[in-house]
Amino acid sequence: MHQMKTDFTDLHLLRIPLPFRLKEVNLYLLIDSSGATLIDTGPHTEAAIKALGEQFESLGISWESIHTVLITHYHSDHCGMAAEIKKRSGATIYMARQDAELLQIFLAHPDRIVGDDDLYVRHGMPGKMVALLRAVTDPLMELIPSFEPDQFFQEDQPIVLEPFVFVPIHTPGHSPGHTCLFEQKTGLFFSGDHVLPEITPNIAAHPESPLEDPMATFLRSLEAIMRLDVAQTFPAHGSSINNLSERVSEIILHHMERKLEVEKILAGGPASTYAITMELFNKNLPLLERWMAFYETLAHIVNLENEGRIKREDGADTILFSLS
Ligand SMILES: [Zn+2]
Numbered sequence: 476m477h478q479m480k481t482d483f484t485d486l487h488l489l490r491i492p493l494p495f496r497l498k499e500v501n502l503y504l505l506i507d508s509s510g511a512t513l514i515d516t517g518p519h520t521e522a523a524i525k526a527l528g529e530q531f532e533s534l535g536i537s538w539e540s541i542h543t544v545l546i547t548h549y550h551s552d553h554c555g556m557a558a559e560i561k562k563r564s565g566a567t568i569y570m571a572r573q574d575a576e577l578l579q580i581f582l583a584h585p586d587r588i589v590g591d592d593d594l595y596v597r598h599g600m601p602g603k604m605v606a607l608l609r610a611v612t613d614p615l616m617e618l619i620p621s622f623e624p625d626q627f628f629q630e631d632q633p634i635v636l637e638p639f640v641f642v643p644i645h646t647p648g649h650s651p652g653h654t655c656l657f658e659q660k661t662g663l664f665f666s667g668d669h670v671l672p673e674i675t676p677n678i679a680a681h682p683e684s685p686l687e688d689p690m691a692t693f694l695r696s697l698e699a700i701m702r703l704d705v706a707q708t709f710p711a712h713g714s715s716i717n718n719l720s721e722r723v724s725e726i727i728l729h730h731m732e733r734k735l736e737v738e739k740i741l742a743g744g745p746a747s748t749y750a751i752t753m754e755l756f757n758k759n760l761p762l763l764e765r766w767m768a769f770y771e772t773l774a775h776i777v778n779l780e781n782e783g784r785i786k787r788e789d790g791a792d793t794i795l796f797s798l799s
Contacts, residue, residue, distance in 0.1 A: 485505060485506035485507070486503065486504070486505050486506075486663070487503070487504040487505075487506070487530075487534060488501055488502075488503060488504075488709070489501070489502040489503070489504055489526075489527065489530045490502075490526070490530075491517035491518075491523045491526050491527060491552075492520075492522050492523060492526055493517075493518060493523075493552050494518065494520055494522075494618075495552070496761070496764070497552075497674075497712060499712065500515065500517055500518075500552040500553065500711055500712060501515075501709070501710065501711050501712060501713075502514060502515050502516065502517060502527070503515070503665055503709055504534070504536070505636075505639055505658075506534075506536070507636055507637060507638060507639065508637070509542060510540040510541060510542040511536055511540050511541050511542065511543075512541075512542065512543040512544070512545060512636055512639065512641075513541050513543070513544045513545070513560070513566070514544075514545045514547070514656060514665050515545075515546060515547055515552075515553045515554070515667070515711055516544060516546065516553065516554055516555060516556035516557050516559075516560055517552060517555060517556050518551045518552050518555035518556065518618040518619070519551075519555040519556050519558070519559055519617075519618050519619060519620050520555075520618065523555070523556060524556065524559060527556070538560070538563035538564050539563065539564050539565075540564070541560060541563075541564040541566045542564070542566055542567065542636075543566055543567050543569070543634070543636060544557060544560055544561075544566045544567070544568045544569065545569050545634070545641065545643075545654075545656055545665075546568065546569065546570040546574075546624070546654075547653060547654055547655065547656070547665070547667025547668065547669075547711060548571070548574050548649065548650040548652060548653040548654070548667055548668065549570070549574035549575070549577055549578040549650055549652070550650065550668070551615055551616075551618035551619045552618075552711075553667065553668070553711065554570065554578070554619060554622075555618040555619045555620075557619075557622040557624075558620040558621065558622035559620070561622060567625045567626060568622065568623075568624045568625050568626070569624060569625070569626045569627070569628055569634065569643075570624035570626075570627065570628065570652070570654075571627060571628050571643075571645065571651075571652025571653070571654045572627040572628075572652060573647070573650075573651040573652030573685065574650050574651065574652030574653070574654075575623070575624050575627065575652070577650070577651060577652070577683065577684075577685075578619070580683060581616060581683075582616055582619065582621050585612070585613055585615075585616045586609070587683055588612045588613075588615065588616070588683075589605075589608045589609050589612050590681075590682050590683065591682070592605050592606075594682065595608075595749075595769075596792075597792065597793055597794050598747055598748040598749055598769070598773070598793075598794055599746075599747025599748060599749030599750050599793065599794075600749040600769065601749075604762070604765075607762055608762065608766055611762050611763045611766075612763070612766075628643035628645070628652075628654050629643065630642075630643055630644065630645050633659065638660065639658055639660070640658065640659040640660055641656045641657070641658055641659075642656070642657040642658075642659050643655075643656060644656070644657050644699070644700060644703070645696075646667075646669045646696040646697075646699070646700065647686060647689075647692050647693070647696055648669065648676070648678055648686075648689060648690075648692050648693025648694075648696045648697075649667075649668045649669060649676040649677065649678060649693065651684055651685050651686050653667060653668070653669055653696070654667070655667055655669050655670075655700065657703055657705070661706060662704055662705055662706030662707070663705075663706060663707055663708075663709065664700070664703065664705040664706075664707070664708045664709065664719065665708075665709050666700075666708050666709065666710045666711070666716075666719075667710070667711050668710070668711050668712070669696065669697075669700070670697070670700070670708060670710060670716065670719065670722055670723060670726065671710045671711070671712050671713055672710060672713040672714055672715075672716050672722065673712075673713050674712070674713075675726050675729055675730075676693075677767045677770070677771055678690055678693045678730075678771050678774045679767065679770035679771060679773075679774060680770055680771075680773040680774040680776070680777045681770055687777075688774075688777055688778055688781050689774050689777075690730065690774040690775060690777065690778035691778055691781065693730075694727060694730060697723045697726060697727055698723075698727075700719070700723065701719070701720050701723055705719045708722075730775070733755065733775050734775050734778065734779055734784075736754075736755060737751055737755070737772070737775050737776065737779060737785070738779070738784060738785065738798060740754050740755075741785060741796060741797055741798045742798060744797070745788060745795040745796060745797040746795060746796060746797075747793060747794065747795055747796070748769060748772055748773050748776060748794070748796070749769060751772050751776070751796070752765070752768050752769045752772040755768070755772055756768040756772075776796055780796075783799055784798070784799055785797065785798055785799055786798075786799050
């Protein structure tokens with residue numbers, strides 16, 4: 476628990492442990508006269524529940540006093556504990572409709588997280604790696620006991636919880652329904668995973684994603700938040716960001732550079748998505764991260780295709796890409 480440096484003495488950062496290489500997720504607790512609002516929940520693990528309970532206790536907050544939970548997106552570290560918090564507090568849970576729908580699909584059909592083996596093989600991934608993928612993705616859904624949000628975010632409907640007014644800002648990209656929360660009175664911006672200080676969020680051209688060009692959508696969502704009058708940004712991982720525009724510019728530049736690197740690789744001849752992934756990323760990434768890298772590379776590829784910069788050769792057994 477850390478007191479934030481703002482005029483609002485009732486904003487608290489809670490750090491919750493994660494069972495991933497990314498070690499922690501930040502939750503934000505905003506206390507008002509009738510209780511408290513929690514932004515994101517942490518995953519449903521014993522360690523996370525214990526950490527949250529202990530931090531509530533040191534703040535003199537009870538589970539029952541949580542009246543509202545605002546979920547930025549459907550990933551386990553952000554919404555996994557929603558059912559548990561709902562059970563203990565009866566809080567109203569807000570989430571984006573697009574993410575609630577995608578979460579329901581994955582909870583009902585965890586096999587659709589990995590999806591069609593054939594697709595990976597055609598994109599050049601070794602069959603052996605595809606076979607191992609399910610074993611690492613299956614346990615992911617165990618971190619999210621099923622829940623249903625009580626409310627869907629509506630961009631034109633600020634959530635008024637005096638003294639706070641939260642404006643949901645739809646920022647699709649990292650997930651189709653990703654939502655940042657802009658506290659209008661103070662200019663505090665809760666960015667979820669949309670903008671992170673040290674890493675860039677994974678952007679995946681996953682077959683279950685309703686986004687046709689997730690990279691283009693993400694970049695548009697980045698440009699959109701630059702118009703907001705933000706005083707300070709509180710991300711879901713890492714420390715707070717003082718200059719949001721500067722960080723957003725860095726992330727946009729990173730993706731422009733990545734796209735140029737893909738073109739540079741293809742200047743050497745046609746290549747598969749997996750082969751390009753292996754050029755762009757560290758070859759020794761753990762399986763789960765290599766899988767995420769594969770889908771992010773595909774997101775760059777789809778984006779370059781849509782811009783007419785590269786083209787696809789859709790063969791019977793393999794899909795290769797080359798410069799236009
Ligand atoms: Zn995430």
